[in-house]
Amino acid sequence: QVRLQESGPGLVRPSETLSLTCTVSGYSISSFSFWGWIRQPPGKGLEWLGSIIHSGNAYYNPSLKGRGTMSVDSSKNQFSLRLKSLTAADTAVYYCAREGYFFDLWGQGTLVTVSS
């Protein structure tokens, strides 16, 4: 059974950097082309943040204004998101997902709160 699991801090202070990791089990991260991050502020809709190919090439939402960086660690079957210069507007549930033509498998999501 294929599973994706996000991990990271639940609380981050404003202006700091968020680091999230998605661990994939039951499937080789190198066997599928794209892996993505999507977030959802409380009570709001979905926002695509970026997608990364297993080779390491990444595509980002311009709304991040260059604050986001994604990476892949094939040896650990993980991919990661770093988001810097956080503000309260970055408070959201962050999901990682497998991206074929669309996002067909999702992690359960992790709530990240940006607050001092």
Added chain:
Amino acid sequence: EIVLTQSPATLSLSPGERATLSCRASQNVSRFLGWYQQKPGQAPRLLIYDASNRAAGIPGRFSGSGSATDFTLTISTLEPDDSAVYYCQHRGNWPLTFGGGTKVEIK
């Protein structure tokens, strides 16, 4: 950026009724449009990909249609378990975007 506009915002129907959800794209996305279902506290679940193809394990009462800028998700016979928010998403080009969602309430 392609903007996806979903309507209506909320749909309130009884079990057994037919639900029709709309998603309109600001630009032509061909058939590169998908639909997701999200229940409270859960991650979204892919229902339809490339406008009309059901994802694995999705019941036949869910169907999608459309192309270019106008798309429809139809739930032929509503069940209580279909109460959720439904989102459309395009993969026509970067950045990928989602619609604002349609909440389906079962009376």
